[in-house]
C-alpha cells in the first residue's frame with residue numbers, strides 16, 4: 074500500500090567520536106635515537122617504597138657506630154634514595170681516600186622532595202672520612218643558601234658526633250677572618266675535614282685564604298645541583314674544578330700524597346703509568362636534577378652513574394626531571410577566583426587548616442619578597458588569632474627558629490625558601506602567586522609531605538591563569554591529581570567585612586593591592 078503511513082525509521086546513533094589517547098611513552102631505543110644520554114637511559118631506577126632495615130646485609134658496609142647514631146636520631150630504616158647511594162658509595166672497591174689511578178665514577182641522583190637525599194650523602198661521607206688519620210679538607214658540600222648550609226651542618230654534626238671529624242660552615246654569616254681561623258691553623262694546615270658552603274663565599278676563600286686547598290678532596294657534593302649550576306657567582310664551578318685538579322707546581326703540603334710528583338720517567342714512554350688524577354668523586358643531587366648533558370658538561374663528570382627514584386616503569390620519569398619529583402602522599406588543590414578575592418580565599422584556606430586539631434603550619438608563597446611582606450600584614454588582620462610572619466633573606470635567623478619551634482603558624486615567603494627547607498610540621502603549602510614553572514611548583518609544594526608524612530598544597534589562580542596551570546600540572550604527569558575546589562561567597566563572607574575595613578585603613582591600604 075503506497076499511501077500506508079510509514080513510521081519514520083529510527084534514528085541511528087552517530088558513531089562515537091574517538092577520545093584523544095595519551096600517546097604511549099617512548100621506548101628507551103626511541104629516546105636514544107632522539108639523543109638522550111645513554112648514561113641516563115642506563116640509570117638505576119629505585120622504587121620510592123623501597124626501604125632497608127639498618128640490620129639488612131646490604132648495609133654491612135655501614136659501621137655499628139653510624140648505625141647507632143642513626144638509631145639515636147630516630148632512624149630505623151633507610152629510605153629509597155639512601156638504600157641505593159649508601160651501599161654504592163661505600164662499596165669496598167671505592168672505599169679509599171685516594172684512588173688516583175682509578176678515580177671513582179661520579180654520581181647523579183634524583184629523588185622526590187623530602188625523600189632523604191641529605192643523609193644519602195652525609196652517611197657515606199662520614200663513614201669514609203671517619204677512618205682518616207690526618208685532618209685534611211676531604212669533603213666539600215655546596216648548597217645554594219645559608220639556611221640550607223645550616224640545615225645540612227646540623228645533620229652532619231648529629232651523625233659525625235664521636236668520630237672526631239670536624240666541619241666548618243662557610244656562608245658569610247661570620248666575618249671573613251673568623252671563617253679563615255676555622256679553616257686553617259697558623260701553620261697553614263687544614264683544621265677541618267668537611268666544608269659546607271655557599272658558592273660565593275667559597276670563592277672568596279679560594280681567593281683570599283692562603284693555604285686553603287681543595288687538592289685533597291674525596292667528595293664534591295653539589296646539593297640542589299640544578300639550581301647551583303645556573304648560578305654563576307664569579308664562575309664558581311670552573312674555579313672549583315681547577316682547584317681540585319692535581320697540580321704539580323703546588324708546594325708539597327698542598328698536594329695529596331698520590332699527586333706528589335712521581336719520577337717523570339714513570340709517566341712517559343711505552344707502558345708507562347697514566348698520570349695520577351683527582352680522587353674527588355662528584356655527587357649531584359636534586360629533586361629536579363637536570364637531564365641535559367649540555368648543562369652537565371661544565372662539570373666534566375667522570376663516567377656518571379644516574380640513580381632515579383621513580384615509581385612505575387614509564388621511561389619519562391627517568392628522562393624528564395619534573396615527572397615523579399613530587400611525593401606520593403601530597404594532596405593538591407586549586408581554586409580559581411578573581412584577583413581581588415585572592416586574599417579572602419587564602420584566609421579561608423588558612424582558617425580551614427588552623428582550625429584542625431593538629432593545627433599544621435603553613436608556608437605561603439608569593440612572587441616577591443615585597444609581595445610577601447604586604448600579604449603577611451593583610452593576613453595578620455584577617456586572621457588575628459594566628460601568628461603570621463614574612464620571611465626574606467634579611468629576616469633574622471631567629472624567625473626561622475621560631476617557625477621550627479612552632480611559635481609561628483604561617484610563614485609568607487618568596488621562592489627563596491622553596492628549596493630544601495625541612496620543617497617537619499609544615500602540613501600545607503599555599504601558592505598565593507602561581508609558580509612560574511613546573512620546577513618551582515615541585516620545590517614549593519615539596520616543603521610539605523616530607524619523609525613519608527602527609528601534606529596538602531593549594532594554588533590560587535585568576536581565571537586567565539587556570540588553563541596555563543592545568544597545562545603545567547599535566548606536563549608533570551599530575552593530571553587528575555590536582556582537585557579543583559569551588560569557594561563561594563558564603564565561605565568568604567566572614568572575612569569580607571574585615572578585608573573591606575583593611576582596604577580603607579591607611580596603613581593597610583597597600584596590603585589590599587597585593588596581587
Ligand SMILES: Nc1ncnc2c1ncn2[C@@H]1O[C@H](COP(=O)(O)OP(=O)(O)OP(=O)(O)O)[C@@H](O)[C@H]1O
Pocket residue numbers: 147148149150151152155184185186187188189190191192359360492493494495497519520523524
Ligand atoms: N631514613 C629516614 N628515616 C626517617 N626520616 C628520615 C630518613 N631519612 C631522612 N629523614 C628525614 O626526612 C626529612 C627530609 O630529608 P631531606 O631534607 O634530606 O630531604 P631531601 O630529599 O633533601 O628534600 P629536598 O629535595 O626538599 O631538599 C628530614 O626531616 C630527615 O630527617
